[in-house]
Structure formats: structure tokens, C-alpha cells
Amino acid sequence: MSEWNVDDRPELPPEAGDTPAWNFDPNNVWLATAPEELQIEAMRLWFHARYQDPANDTPYNGREGGYQFIHGGPYDPDDVIQERFGSIVKYEVMEKLITELHEDVGGYEWAPIDHDPEWDYEEYYSMLPVDRTDPLKMLDERLGQIEDTITAQAAPQGFVIQLLHSAVITALEAYLWDTTAYWVTQNKTILQEFVKGNKDFAAKSFKLSEIFTAMDGIEKEVVEYLQTFIWHRLDKAKPLLEKTLGIQFPKFESIMPEIITRHDIVHRGGRSKDGYPVQVTIHDVRRVASLVKxxxxxxxxxxxxxxxxxxxxPALPDF
Incomplete structure (x- = not known):
């Protein structure tokens, strides 16, 4: 798995491309002569705008062989990176990113992100949290459903226990999404702080004649960006929430091993990278649920x- 600390990733200059972050496509002329580290970052952003961990939005059926890629795929980074950038970037540069992606959550099998132009934003908007207490309430409900599943079975089997463990981490992801989505859609000051503090948005440039059009669509663009955010990457969620809300993100070191365990359950068929079966118990599920809560x-x-x-x-504090 790639390193968790990504704070040192380079920022792309405006000439790299001005498409929205959720649909980033670098300028080929700029990319061809860009420094290697910027080429890698541009390709990385392009990839993550189009492909995601299948655990985010892909049905899973163990009896049918695992993930059911109903939206297309699976996609190997080696194939899609070379197809898009093979005539522009040297292979040894592409290979560095491909290796990183192979070691990340999606491995060799990534799912497509659905950027459906017919997506009904108003209908989706109606499902966002409407009260500041909603995210925690919904987390409590999800954790309660997991506990109900435990108590409803006399002796849950190993596979079921693994799924329950994964469901706890998914509940954490949903909570972080709900919390961030609530604040950026309910408070214009916070929306502004999000845009200013996020390099994918802050570096964008506009003609003076385009400013008001961009302002009208910024909330929708931010929500779409948050949709594709990988919320179990707590190292990325930390600076996002700290810059946006002006808060101290809680320590999460005790949760990180559980996220890795969830990765092994979901992406390695319940085995560690060394091939050993992942051992989780009902006690572990409840312990992780307590950590998340x-x-x-x-x-x-x-x-x-x-x-x-x-x-x-009150107004947001100075950062």
C-alpha cells in the first residue's frame, strides 16, 4: 500500500489544465515538457478522477467471485495510464505511478467513477444532511445496525464477521462524508474556506467574465468532488477538515490498522499481503465500532x- 502521508505532493500550475477537479484532464502540450514529478501528479489526478476503489460503489458477491463490476471494468492502471499517456510521457515515468496504484487500495482492479451527465443534482441534494446533528445520528444508526446483526445470529461465521468489520469502516467513511457535505452546503463561509484551502480548487483561474458563472456552480462542483474523495484515507481527510472547519482533527493512529485489515478483507479475499487469513472476531468488530464512535x-x-x-x-478562526 502506498504511503499514507501525501502532504508533500506537488501543486500543478494553472497551465496544467483548467477542467474541474472531478473531471481533470491535463493539457497534453504542457504535460509533454513538464518535470517528472508534475507529470506523475497530473496523471495521478487524472486517474483518481475516473477510477476508484471498487469497495466504494461496486456490488460484492463472494459466491460469484468477488466484486461484480456492473459499471464496467475492472480496470488495470497499467492499461488505462498507458492508453491515455503512452504517446506523451516516457514509460519509466508512467511505471512509477502504475506501481504506486497497484500497491494502493484498488490494486490491479479499479472501478470506474460514474460521472453521469443525467445525474439529478437536486434529487441528490435533497438527501444531504439538513441538521448539524444528522451525521452523528446516522453513524449511530449504522453502528446500531451492525450490532443488531451480531445479536441476531447465534454464532456469526468468519466471513460474516469480516463483512461486519468492513461495515464499521464504511460507517466511518459515511460519517466523514456526511459531516463535510453538511457544512459546505449549509454555510457559505465554510464553502469559501474549503475552496481556498483545497489546491484542486484554489489554483483554478478564470476570466473576469466567467467569475459569476463559476460562483453559481461552485457548490455543485464541491459536492461532486467530495463524492469521489476516498474517505478512509484519513491522512487526506485530516488536512481537508482542518483547513475547511478550522478544527483539530482527532488522532486516528488506532484506526489505521483496522483500515488495513478492511483492505485485506475487501481486496485480498480475506488474506493479508503475506497470504495469511485475516482473523477478526466479534470482539474486534465491537472494539473497532467503539474506536469509530x-x-x-x-x-x-x-x-x-x-x-x-x-x-x-462565529466567524471561522484564522489559520
Whole structure:
């Protein structure tokens, strides 16, 4: 798996391309002569705008051989990177990114991201959290459903226990999405901070005549960006929420091994990278659920410090 710390990734210059982050496509003329590290970053952004961990949106059926790629695929980074960039970037440069992606969550089998032009944004918008307490409530409901599944079975089998463990991590991802989506859609100041603090948005340039059109569509673009964000990458979620909300992101070191375990369950058929079966128990599921709940409670506490429940919400603190 690739390194968790990605804070040192380079920023692309405006001439790299001005397409939206969720549909980034680099300028070929710029890319051909760009430094190697910028070529890799541009290809990485292009790839992640189009392909995702199949665990995010792909049905899984163990009896049918695993993920059912109903939206197309699976896609090997080696194939799609070479197909798009083979005539522009040297193979040894592409190979560095391909190796990184092979070691990441999707491995050799990635799922496509559906950028359906017919996507009903208004219908989707209606499903976003409408109250600041909704994300934690929904997390409680999801964790409660997991506990109900445990108690409903006299003796859950190993495969079921693995799925329950994975479901806890999925509940954490959903909570982080719900929380971020709520604040950027309900508070214009926070939306502004998100755009200013996110390099995929902050570096974009507009003609003066395009500014108002861009402003009208920025919230939709941010929500689409958050849709494709890989929320179990807590190292990426940390700076995103800290810059956007002006809070201290809770410590997550105790959760990271569980995310790796979930990766082995989902992507390696329940085996570690060394080939050994992943061993999880009902006690482990409940322990991880407790870690996730404690993490969420601490995050909620940080949000309340920045935005007290009583009275008007204060302006964001200086960063």
C-alpha cells in the first residue's frame, strides 16, 4: 500500500489544465515538457478522477467471485495510464505511478467513477444532511445496525464477521462524508474556506467574465468532488477538515490498522499481503465500532468549539 502521508505532493500550475477537479484532464502540450514529478501528479489526478476503489460503489458477491463490476471494468492502471499517456510521457515515468496504484487500495482492479451527465443534482441534494446533528445520528444508526446483526445470529461465521468489520469502516467513511457535505452546503463561509484551502480548487483561474458563472456552480462542483474523495484515507481527510472547519482533527493512529485489515478483507479475499487469513472476531468488530464512535464524538466536540450550538455561529478562526 502506498504511503499514507501525501502532504508533500506537488501543486500543478494553472497551465496544467483548467477542467474541474472531478473531471481533470491535463493539457497534453504542457504535460509533454513538464518535470517528472508534475507529470506523475497530473496523471495521478487524472486517474483518481475516473477510477476508484471498487469497495466504494461496486456490488460484492463472494459466491460469484468477488466484486461484480456492473459499471464496467475492472480496470488495470497499467492499461488505462498507458492508453491515455503512452504517446506523451516516457514509460519509466508512467511505471512509477502504475506501481504506486497497484500497491494502493484498488490494486490491479479499479472501478470506474460514474460521472453521469443525467445525474439529478437536486434529487441528490435533497438527501444531504439538513441538521448539524444528522451525521452523528446516522453513524449511530449504522453502528446500531451492525450490532443488531451480531445479536441476531447465534454464532456469526468468519466471513460474516469480516463483512461486519468492513461495515464499521464504511460507517466511518459515511460519517466523514456526511459531516463535510453538511457544512459546505449549509454555510457559505465554510464553502469559501474549503475552496481556498483545497489546491484542486484554489489554483483554478478564470476570466473576469466567467467569475459569476463559476460562483453559481461552485457548490455543485464541491459536492461532486467530495463524492469521489476516498474517505478512509484519513491522512487526506485530516488536512481537508482542518483547513475547511478550522478544527483539530482527532488522532486516528488506532484506526489505521483496522483500515488495513478492511483492505485485506475487501481486496485480498480475506488474506493479508503475506497470504495469511485475516482473523477478526466479534470482539474486534465491537472494539473497532467503539474506536469509530469515540473518534466521531471527539470530532463533534471540535466542531462545537468552532461553531457553538447556542446563538449565531462565529466567524471561522484564522489559520
Amino acid at each position: 469515540d473518534f466521531a464524538v471527539e470530532l463533534e466536540s471540535e466542531i462545537k468549539k468552532a461553531f457553538p450550538l447556542e446563538g449565531a455561529e
